[in-house]
Amino acid sequence: MSGQDLFTLVLAGLALFFVIKKVLQPFRKKDKSCEGDCGCAKKPDHD
Amino acid sequence: MNPVIALVGNPNVGKSTLFNALTGLNRRTGNFAGVTVDWEAGQWQLDKDLNAELLDLPGTYSMAAKSPDEAVVVNTLRGTQEGAPHPVAVLAIVDASNPERNLYLLSQVLEQGLPTVVALNMIDIAEERGLKIDIKTLSDNLGVTVVPVQANSRKGLQELARAMATCITDGKVPPSPDTSLDDENKQNTKAIQARYGWARRMLVDALQRPDSQVDTFSDRLDRVLTHKVWGTLLFVVVMAVVFQSIYSWAGPLMDLVDSGIGAVSDFVGNLLPEGSLKSLLVDGVIAGVGSVVIFVPQIAILFLFIAIMEGCGYMARAAFLMDRLFSKIGLSGRSFIPMFTSFACAIPGVMATRTIEDNKERLISMLVAPLMSCSARLPVYTIMIGAFIPNTQIFGFIGLQGLTLLVMYMVGITVAIPVAWLLRKWLVQGNIPAFFMELPGYKMPEWHTVFRLVWSKCKAFLVRAGTVIFAVTVVIWAAAYFPRDAAVMEKHEGLRVQARATMNGEALEEKLGEINNIEAGALVQTSWLGKTGKAVEPIFIPLGWDWRITVGALASFPAREVIVATLGTIFNLGADEDAQSQSLSERLKSATWPDGRPLFNAAVALSVMIFFALCAQCGATLAVIKKESGSWKWAGFTFVYMTGLAYIASFVVYQTAIRVIT
Numbered sequence: 001m002s003g004q005d006l007f008t009l010v011l012a013g014l015a016l017f018f019v020i021k022k023v024l025q026p027f028r029k030k031d032k033s034c035e036g037d038c039g040c041a042k043k044p045d046h047d
Numbered sequence: 048m049n050p051v052i053a054l055v056g057n058p059n060v061g062k063s064t065l066f067n068a069l070t071g072l073n074r075r076t077g078n079f080a081g082v083t084v085d086w087e088a089g090q091w092q093l094d095k096d097l098n099a100e101l102l103d104l105p106g107t108y109s110m111a112a113k114s115p116d117e118a119v120v121v122n123t124l125r126g127t128q129e130g131a132p133h134p135v136a137v138l139a140i141v142d143a144s145n146p147e148r149n150l151y152l153l154s155q156v157l158e159q160g161l162p163t164v165v166a167l168n169m170i171d172i173a174e175e176r177g178l179k180i181d182i183k184t185l186s187d188n189l190g191v192t193v194v195p196v197q198a199n200s201r202k203g204l205q206e207l208a209r210a211m212a213t214c215i216t217d218g219k220v221p222p223s224p225d226t227s228l229d230d231e232n233k234q235n236t237k238a239i240q241a242r243y244g245w246a247r248r249m250l251v252d253a254l255q256r257p258d259s260q261v262d263t264f265s266d267r268l269d270r271v272l273t274h275k276v277w278g279t280l281l282f283v284v285v286m287a288v289v290f291q292s293i294y295s296w297a298g299p300l301m302d303l304v305d306s307g308i309g310a311v312s313d314f315v316g317n318l319l320p321e322g323s324l325k326s327l328l329v330d331g332v333i334a335g336v337g338s339v340v341i342f343v344p345q346i347a348i349l350f351l352f353i354a355i356m357e358g359c360g361y362m363a364r365a366a367f368l369m370d371r372l373f374s375k376i377g378l379s380g381r382s383f384i385p386m387f388t389s390f391a392c393a394i395p396g397v398m399a400t401r402t403i404e405d406n407k408e409r410l411i412s413m414l415v416a417p418l419m420s421c422s423a424r425l426p427v428y429t430i431m432i433g434a435f436i437p438n439t440q441i442f443g444f445i446g447l448q449g450l451t452l453l454v455m456y457m458v459g460i461t462v463a464i465p466v467a468w469l470l471r472k473w474l475v476q477g478n479i480p481a482f483f484m485e486l487p488g489y490k491m492p493e494w495h496t497v498f499r500l501v502w503s504k505c506k507a508f509l510v511r512a513g514t515v516i517f518a519v520t521v522v523i524w525a526a527a528y529f530p531r532d533a534a535v536m537e538k539h540e541g542l543r544v545q546a547r548a549t550m551n552g553e554a555l556e557e558k559l560g561e562i563n564n565i566e567a568g569a570l571v572q573t574s575w576l577g578k579t580g581k582a583v584e585p586i587f588i589p590l591g592w593d594w595r596i597t598v599g600a601l602a603s604f605p606a607r608e609v610i611v612a613t614l615g616t617i618f619n620l621g622a623d624e625d626a627q628s629q630s631l632s633e634r635l636k637s638a639t640w641p642d643g644r645p646l647f648n649a650a651v652a653l654s655v656m657i658f659f660a661l662c663a664q665c666g667a668t669l670a671v672i673k674k675e676s677g678s679w680k681w682a683g684f685t686f687v688y689m690t691g692l693a694y695i696a697s698f699v700v701y702q703t704a705i706r707v708i709t
Contacts, residue, residue, distance in 0.1 A: 005529070008323045012525030015518040022515050023605045026670035 050215050051100045051132045052091070053123055055156055056140035057149050058106030059487050061168045065140060065198035066103035069208075073503075074103060075395075076496055077357035078487050079366075081106070081384050081402035084116040086123055086131050093212035102134060105401075108148070110155040114409075115401040124159050136215050137163040138207075143173035143180055143195070144488070146254060150246035151239075154224040157191070162214045163221050165193040166207055172488055177257030185253035190222040199493055265360075265488040272364045273486075279368055285361075289352045290456065291449030293345050294429075300344035305630055308337035323528060330619040331524030332517065338615030338631045339512045339608045342426040346508050347501050349422060353391055354500040358492025362387060363484060370482050376464050377471030379482035382412040386460065389419035391504070393668040397675055407475045413675055414470060414685055415463040417668050420456045420660055422504065423607040427659045428455045430611055434632040435652035458660045462692070515605055520612045523602055526576035527620050535573055539566035571620050590658065590694070591651040591701040593640060600655070604664050610655075650704035654697045662693035 001009075056062050058080035067074050070089030075082055083105045091101040104123055105116035112118040119128060126133035139156050141149040157163060167180065186193040192210040196203035224245045272278050312333045319325035356362055365387065370380030381403050389396030396416040403409040420428075429452070436451045539562055546558045571577050580594030587597040599613040611631070618634040638646040663669065663686045673682035 002322070005323045005531075008327045009525060009529065011327070012521050015521035015525075018518045019515065019522060019605055022518070023666050026667040027673075 049090070049098045049100045050136065051088075051102060051134045052136045052138050052211065052215075053102045053104060053134035053161075054138045054140065055104055055120060055124070055152070056106060057108055057142060057145075057152055059485065060106065060140050060142040060149065061198040062106060062140050063103055064493075065166060065168065065196065066101060068198050068201050068204055070101055073499055075500070076493075077362065078360040078490060078492075079357065079362040079384065080485055080487070081116070081399060082357075084119075084398055084401040086119055086128065088132070091208070091211075093208045093215070097212050097215070099211070099215070100132065101138070102131060107152065109152055113404040124156070124161070134161065136211070137161045138166060138211060139163055140166045140168050141193075143167045143170045144176055144178060146173075146178075146180065146250055147243065147246045150249055151242050153189070154242045154245050157189075157221050158223050160220050160223075162218055163191045164207070164210045164214050165189065165191055166198075166203075167193055167195045168198050170195050170197060172490075175261075175488075176263060177261045179255040180250075181253045181255075185249065188249045188253060263488065265486075268489055269364070269486065272361070273367050275371070278364070282365060282368055285356075286456070287445070287449070287453055289349075290453040291446050292352070293348050293425075293452060294446065294449050296348050297344040301341050304341045304343065308333065308341065309630075312337070326528055326620070327521065327524055330528075331520050331616050334619035334631075335520030335524065335612035335616040336512050336517050338430075338611045339426060339516050340509065342429065342608075342611075343505055343508060345425055345429055346422055347505050349425060350391065350501045350504040351497065354497040355492050358490075358497055360487045360489045363486050366484060367486065370484075372464070373467075374482070376468040378408055378411060378467055380484060381482055382408060382467075385412050385416050386419050386463065389416040389421060390456070392421050392423075393417040393419065393665060394671050397668065397671045400675065407471075410475055410676060410681065411467050411470045413672055414681065414688075415467050417663060417665065417672075417685060417689065418459040418463045418466065418661060420459050421607075421665075422508070423665070424455075424659055426608050426611045428452055428656055430614075430632060430635070431652035431656050434635050435647055435649045455656055455660055458657065462661060462696070466688070466692075511606060511608065516609055516612050519602060519605055519609045520616055523576065523598075523609075523613050524616050524620070526579075527571055527574045527617055529575060530573075532570060532573040535566065535569045539563075539569075567620065571617065576617070589702070590654045590697045591705065592654070593646055595638075595646075596651075596655060600658060600662075603659075605666065607659060607664050610659065648705075648708065650701050650708050653704050654701035657700045658693045658697040660693075661689055661696055663689035 054062050054066055059078065059082075061076075063074045063076045063083050066072065066087075066089060067076065069091045072087075072089045074087060074089075083103060085105065087103050088100050089103070091099045093099050102123060104120045107117040107120045109117075110121055110124075112121045119131075122128035123131045124134065124137070137156055137159070139153050141153060153165065165186075167182065167185075170180075173180065180195075182193050182195055192214060194203055194207045194210050196207055224242070272281060312329055315333060316325065316329045319328065356365075362384070366380040366383035368380075369383040373379055373382055382400075384402065385396045385399040387396075388399045393416055396419065397413050400409045400412045400416065403412060432448050432451050432455075436448050439447050441447055441450065542562045543559060546555060546562065550558055572581070576598055577594065580598040583601070584592075584594040584597055587600070592600070595614070595617045599610045599617070602613045603610040614635065615631050618631065618638060635647050636645075640646055669682040669686055672685055673679050676682070
């Protein structure tokens with residue numbers, strides 16, 4: 001496997017990690033993005 | 048800490064419009080009740096030295112909360128709303144065209160004992176109806192400052208800020224309305240009469256009514272648009288025009304974007320040497336993300352129509368028309384708003400069910416809302432329709448492609464009807480609730496609101512293309528590119544050496560191109576993606592799909608548009624070199640099964656579209672259903688019933704269509 005192949009595979013691995021994180025995000029308890037990509041604004045933090 | 052002010056009023060009186068005007072934020076607005084279902088805060092500068100935090104709240108007719116969105120108002124004013132700060136003052140917004148009913152809520156707000164200022168909005172509509180309000184007299188009667196405003200044209204905002212600053216500085220609690228009610232009687236019928244009696248007393252010398260009822264433009268228009276026959280017919284015509292326009296208007300712009308993407312692909316392709324990096328950029332990123340970006344013009348046109356329909360007041364009429372149909376399946380016209388909202392995105396659609404008082408009706412609406420075709424499905428429909436449905440006219444004026452798109456959008460609502468009926472019958476029994484809905488006056492849409500919605504949706508679409516879709520594309524590319532099967536490469540290298548030894552000139556070039564194409568196809572088939580796709584292909588063969596469509600559909604669970612990007616990548620990686628400059632649509636048309644039969648035809652296109660129309664391919668929607676229903680059970684149920692339904696419907700459609708076509 002060439003260095004170029006290894007580089008693209010690492011990129012793909014990072015992309016996979018990002019996709020999994022993005023898919024699981026709405027299911028996390030503390031997610032405040034509500035509709036996220038669909039345009040709902042985030043609430044300010046009142047802590 | 049800045050003082051907190053609660054913005055309170057009836058539904059659809061312009062609260063969010065006023066909130067946006069005062070805070071400079073862009074909260075969603077629309078000319079129908081129930082746009083706002085949760086609270087949001089913004090900074091309002093009252094004067095040079097005084098900033099306040101303004102809380103925009105959902106609309107409510109009274110403080111006796113019946114639905115979850117109304118409960119937000121009551122809880123916020125009482126300081127018990129989770130996450131929301133406790134307000135120290137109230138900005139009560141009153142619709143000048145319907146003051147009596149608005150004062151009913153005000154009577155309850157004043158009882159909360161918080162310093163209050165009244166913003167009298169929609170003075171222009173009141174004047175159109177022949178109503179004249181004496182501001183000073185009303186203010187004296189109520190014992191609070193009343194400021195006339197026109198939120199949509201930003202009139203009276205400085206006076207309102209000054210009045211609010213004075214109100215907060217003085218901290219004067221308004222007199223409690225004299226409704227002669229004790230605590231026990233505050234919620235019963237007697238209380239309703241007493242409150243309306245108080246409202247009438249407040250208005251007796253402050254409101255001048257016309258001698259006779261004014262027949263307004265809205266009244267005249269409603270006689271047609273809410274008519275049982277003409278109204279329904281016009282609704283279908285409006286929808287047909289919308290979907291035909293999506294095709295006819297977007298076409299030239301899409302061609303422009305397509306040629307731009309082609310030019311970028313050629314430029315990058317010529318710049319980089321052969322290898323995985325070039326393939327990642329050309330076959331993965333540009334072919335994949337580019338296939339999705341091309342749909343921005345259609346998304347813009349879809350949301351332009353949605354925003355106009357919301358802004359002019361037609362939405363409420365459509366809900367009124369739908370009530371007749373919905374009441375037969377155990378729902379009411381109230382459920383139409385969440386469903387219509389879901390045509391843009393199911394997440395705000397599910398959240399919009401908070402306006403429904405009846406819990407059972409709310410749950411059913413929540414479970415069927417994701418069946419509506421959201422904007423993420425639009426690219427799937429248009430790529431299939433554009434490639435496999437002929438661009439012909441029926442009766443000389445109805446475009447077949449636009450009609451097919453309309454039918455695809457109707458699939459969701461058509462399937463939702465029996466599903467809702469079955470849910471009402473088996474899972475969530477109960478009586479059909481009565482439907483009351485205020486029909487707002489027609490008005491010209493606020494163009495800045497319309498274009499803001501169009502812009503925000505296009506931006507969100509591009510952000511998705513640049514984040515999730517981009518990332519999925521990279522993953523799909525890697526899975527379809529690696530591992531480079533040494534046996535396949537050696538075999539084809541041998542063929543190339545042989546060709547070079549025996550041929551020359553154009554014949555050699557032609558032969559090498561042929562070998563490269565066969566090698567590309569073989570490498571994709573032996574890739575991780577190819578092997579996985581082949582393993583699951585038998586499950587989807589009855590739907591007319593090969594492994595490439597199958598992996599495209601499976602990869603689309605993070606975001607539906609991914610199918611387009613995935614097909615773009617797979618068909619570019621495995622495509623003939625000549626075909627790589629073609630649009631995805633052309634590449635799909637030339638794709639074949641191993642025996643040479645065309646992979647796609649109208650039956651396969653319909654099967655793919657039906658699957659995407661009905662399948663639950665949105666994790667965020669399932670998460671919102673869990674949050675709104677309070678149970679994983681209903682989120683899981685939605686996933687199972689929608690995905691099962693998608694498979695069965697797709698199977699039936701394909702098996703029927705293939706027999707009709709052949």
